[in-house]
Amino acid sequence: xxxxxxxxxxxxxxxxxxxxxxxxxxxxxxxxxxxxxxxxxxxxxxxxxxxxxxxxxxxxxxxxxxxxxxxxxxxxxxxxxxxxxxxxxxxxxxxxxxxxxxxxxxxxxxxxxxxxxxxxxxxxxxxxxxxxxxxxxxxxxxxxxxxxxxxxxxxxxxxxxxxxxxxxxxxxxxxxxxxxxxxxxxxxxxxx
Amino acid sequence: xxxxxxxxxxxxxxxxxxxxxxxxxxxxxxxxxxxxxxxxxxxxxxxxxxxxxxxxxxxxxxxxxxxxxxxxxxxxxxxxxxxxxxxxxxxxxxxxxxxxxxxxxxxxxxxxxxxxxxxxxxxxxxxxxxxxxxxxxxxxxxxxxxxxxxxxxxxxxxxxxxxxxxxxxxxxxxxxxxxxxxxxxxxxxxxx
Numbered sequence: 492x493x494x495x496x497x498x499x500x501x502x503x504x505x506x507x508x509x510x511x512x513x514x515x516x517x518x519x520x521x522x523x524x525x526x527x528x529x530x531x532x533x534x535x536x537x538x539x540x541x542x543x544x545x546x547x548x549x550x551x552x553x554x555x556x557x558x559x560x561x562x563x564x565x566x567x568x569x570x571x572x573x574x575x576x577x578x579x580x581x582x583x584x585x586x587x588x589x590x591x592x593x594x595x596x597x598x599x600x601x602x603x604x605x606x607x608x609x610x611x612x613x614x615x616x617x618x619x620x621x622x623x624x625x626x627x628x629x630x631x632x633x634x635x636x637x638x639x640x641x642x643x644x645x646x647x648x649x650x651x652x653x654x655x656x657x658x659x660x661x662x663x664x665x666x667x668x669x670x671x672x673x674x675x676x677x678x679x680x681x682x683x
Numbered sequence: 684x685x686x687x688x689x690x691x692x693x694x695x696x697x698x699x700x701x702x703x704x705x706x707x708x709x710x711x712x713x714x715x716x717x718x719x720x721x722x723x724x725x726x727x728x729x730x731x732x733x734x735x736x737x738x739x740x741x742x743x744x745x746x747x748x749x750x751x752x753x754x755x756x757x758x759x760x761x762x763x764x765x766x767x768x769x770x771x772x773x774x775x776x777x778x779x780x781x782x783x784x785x786x787x788x789x790x791x792x793x794x795x796x797x798x799x800x801x802x803x804x805x806x807x808x809x810x811x812x813x814x815x816x817x818x819x820x821x822x823x824x825x826x827x828x829x830x831x832x833x834x835x836x837x838x839x840x841x842x843x844x845x846x847x848x849x850x851x852x853x854x855x856x857x858x859x860x861x862x863x864x865x866x867x868x869x870x871x872x873x874x875x
Binding site: 492493496497499500501503504505506507508515516518522523525526528529530533534536537538539540544548549552553556557594595598627629631634664667 | 684685687688691692693695696697698699700707708710714715717718720721722724725726728729730732735740741744745748749786790819822823826855856859
């Protein structure tokens with residue numbers, strides 16, 4: 492059993508090679524999906540009291556620890572990308588199944604169910620996990636003179652529209668995002 | 684409350700700048716303590732069935748999510764370093780208190796207690812967290828032609844001696860480490 496688990500952990504190491512759009516605060520390099528995954532786990536732990544509904548924090552953390560694994564095959568897709576490949580969800584599901592197949596069957600099934608629950612965004616845990624995941628990009632950009640907002644010339648309306656679902660996971664986090672967006676618009680990092 | 688939590692998460696972002704000795708598998712760059720923290724959380728989740736004693740996995744994960752935060756001030760210290768600063772534990776405690784002071788007091792106290800519990804290595808959760816933390820360096824080196832073992836010309840005896848405490852957290856993980864060391868010695872990555 493342990494050999495299968497080590498085989499999975501070895502394959503998952505490649506998450507450190509997946510480049511995201513966002514940079515760590517104050518750095519010019521892009522962050523990778525492994526360090527991002529740590530950060531959303533820490534954020535979920537600290538911000539759990541703000542969840543819209545009662546949550547099982549361990550399930551949230553398990554979701555977040557694996558939510559980006561398909562990016563090892565499929566890459567990180569920019570949240571605001573215009574021409575998203577319609578086959579991406581199917582390719583990500585395949586990639587998730589492939590990497591989880593290293594694990595003993597019961598763990599593979601548990602993680603696949605958690606990954607699908609995260610993607611479906613219907614349970615309190617999945618909604619809160621998404622809220623935290625989205626928040627981090629706002630905090631990074633706010634501390635990087637607008638970061639990817641400036642780079643991709645996004646508007647305040649675009650950003651709020653694309654993240655309105657955050658309110659389902661946490662109204663406090665959504666209010667914070669609205670404040671960050673208003674501030675970014677004032678600074679000219681997001682156009683009107 | 685949320686502003687204090689965001690202030691903490693913003694400060695903790697600097698964990699992405701802390702360079703460790705180990706490299707991700709197949710890469711020449713060193714890994715940072717943020718991506719390492721994600722990896723040990725994932726490893727703890729997957730390997731939890733091998734813990735020597737029953738554990739509260741959420742507490743293990745909370746410990747691992749913050750265990751390296753003092754490195755933001757103090758840097759990562761190589762596990763086999765000969766001339767360790769005798770003041771390092773005190774400096775790390777100060778650094779931990781300083782970064783946690785961004786948080787609301789109840790969360791700061793909870794995390795400080797978890798950090799101290801990890802350092803003391805007395806509870807089942809702390810012993811298991813240490814076992815997983817140590818294991819990852821073995822897996823990295825095994826997949827990097829000996830990695831830091833070769834770089835620092837370590838011996839098999841040194842490596843086993845320095846990690847014998849892993850058995851307290853998990854005999855299965857310690858057996859695995861012994862196999863990896865025997866294999867590394869055969870390959871000449873660790874001298875006799």
